[in-house]
Amino acid sequence: MARKTDGNPEGKGSNGFLLDWERTEPRGVVVKPRRQLLAEFFTSMLILSAKFKFRPAIGAATYLYWIDHEWSLSLIAPEQWSDERRAGFAGTCMLQADMTWTLNPSASLKDKGPVADAMARFYEAFAEKLDTDLTLEEILPFYVGTMPYYQRLFASAMSRSFRAAVILGDQTGTSCRDWQALLPRRGNSLLEYAR
Numbered sequence: 001m002a003r004k005t006d007g008n009p010e011g012k013g014s015n016g017f018l019l020d021w022e023r024t025e026p027r028g029v030v031v032k033p034r035r036q037l038l039a040e041f042f043t044s045m046l047i048l049s050a051k052f053k054f055r056p057a058i059g060a061a062t063y064l065y066w067i068d069h070e071w072s073l074s075l076i077a078p079e080q081w082s083d084e085r086r087a088g089f090a091g092t093c094m095l096q097a098d099m100t101w102t103l104n105p106s107a108s109l110k111d112k113g114p115v116a117d118a119m120a121r122f123y124e125a126f127a128e129k130l131d132t133d134l135t136l137e138e139i140l141p142f143y144v145g146t147m148p149y150y151q152r153l154f155a156s157a158m159s160r161s162f163r164a165a166v167i168l169g170d171q172t173g174t175s176c177r178d179w180q181a182l183l184p185r186r187g188n189s190l191l192e193y194a195r
Helices: 016-023 034-048 114-129 149-168 176-180 187-194
Strands: 061-067 070-074 089-095 101-105
Touching: 034 070, 034 101, 034 114, 034 149, 061 114, 089 114
Parallel strands: none
Antiparallel strands: 061 070, 061 089, 089 101
């Protein structure tokens, strides 16, 4: 008679989603000034709206592009691409341990052109999203079924991080319109607070 074992001692068959969920647990969440929180929310939403098919790593440089009328996150640096693709470079991104994103903007965001125009449109849509009496906690994208897997996973992680930061900073219950009042006129200047 074969001896029956308890559970799965070798870990075979571990659920990939549960491993990904654990890997994206926000770490090191701290109290942040309101403008920095808002800037990191904007930056994170921008990057998570991009198309990508890889699992971003904490602290690894990734690159945001405006290509074929959509945002795209890539592991390929601008100097490794053609001039045409390089023209769409928006900035170097980095995932932080607290599951928020930072963006070091490229010079193309300072000049008039397709990348700056796309950023301005995203900024306007972001400002419009904040035009509500709902709280920031209520509009966070904890689960967006229409997003691809990695974007959905990291949007949930970012949402958990922001909720924790808002709680730590005693900023819960603040309406989005109050957050909206902190927005500068231009989105590019908001990016400066997220670095």
